[in-house]
Amino acid sequence: MNNSAQYKVRVTKDHLVFSAAHFITFNGNICERLHGHNWRVAAELSGPLDENCYVFDFIALRDRLQKTVDSLDHRVLLPMKHHMIEVSEIDEEVQATFEKRRWVFPKEDCILLPIENTTAELIAHWIGLQLMPVIGSNASSQLELLQIEVEENFGQWAICQLAIPQN
Numbered sequence: 001m002n003n004s005a006q007y008k009v010r011v012t013k014d015h016l017v018f019s020a021a022h023f024i025t026f027n028g029n030i031c032e033r034l035h036g037h038n039w040r041v042a043a044e045l046s047g048p049l050d051e052n053c054y055v056f057d058f059i060a061l062r063d064r065l066q067k068t069v070d071s072l073d074h075r076v077l078l079p080m081k082h083h084m085i086e087v088s089e090i091d092e093e094v095q096a097t098f099e100k101r102r103w104v105f106p107k108e109d110c111i112l113l114p115i116e117n118t119t120a121e122l123i124a125h126w127i128g129l130q131l132m133p134v135i136g137s138n139a140s141s142q143l144e145l146l147q148i149e150v151e152e153n154f155g156q157w158a159i160c161q162l163a164i165p166q167n
C-alpha cells in the first residue's frame with residue numbers, strides 16, 4: 001500500500017437534521033427576532049487506518065452524531081455565555097432577556113448551550129465536543145482531526161475543525 005495516502009470518513013444523512021429556534025446578536029447590539037431553521041449536520045474524521053482498515057467506524061460516528069442532533073431537535077437554542085443575553089431558569093420556565101426584550105419558554109422546550117452566541121459556527125463547535133468522548137474512547141486511536149459542518153440555511157455552511165488530542 002502507498003504510505004503517503006491520507007484517509008477521511010464523512011457522515012451525512014437525511015435524518016442528521018434538527019429543527020430549532022434561535023436568535024443571535026451581531027454587529028454589537030443588533031439582536032435578531034426569534035426564528036427557526038432546519039439545520040443539517042455532517043461530520044468528518046481524518047487519520048490513519050486502524051486494524052479494520054477504518055479511519056473510524058461510520059456506524060459509531062453516525063449514531064453519536066444522531067444522538068446529539070436529536071438533543072437539539074424541536075428546541076429553542078439559548079446561549080449561556082452571551083455578554084448581553086441573560087438566560088435564567090425560573091421554576092419550569094426559562095427566561096431570556098436582551099435590553100428591554102424578554103422571552104419566556106417552557107424549560108423542556110429549551111436547550112441551554114455553554115456558548116457565547118448561537119451562531120452556526122459555535123453550534124458546530126459544541127456538536128464536535130459532544131462527539132469527542134466516542135472518538136477518544138479507543139486508547140490506541142491516532143485520529144487527527146474532527147470536522148463538523150452545520151448548514152443553517154440552504155447552501156450556508158459553518159465548519160469547525162477540532163484537533164483530536166493524542167493519547
Ligand SMILES: Nc1nc2c(c(=O)[nH]1)N=C([C@H](O)[C@H](O)COP(=O)(O)OP(=O)(O)OP(=O)(O)O)CN2
Nearest residue numbers: 023024032035037118119120121152153154156158
Ligand atoms: N457566519 C455566519 N453568518 C450568519 C449566521 C451565522 O450563524 N454564521 N447567522 C445569521 C442569522 O442567524 C440569520 O438568521 C441566518 O438566517 P437566514 O435565514 O439565512 O437569513 P436571512 O435573513 O437571509 O433569511 P432568508 O429567509 O434567507 O431571507 C446570519 N449570518
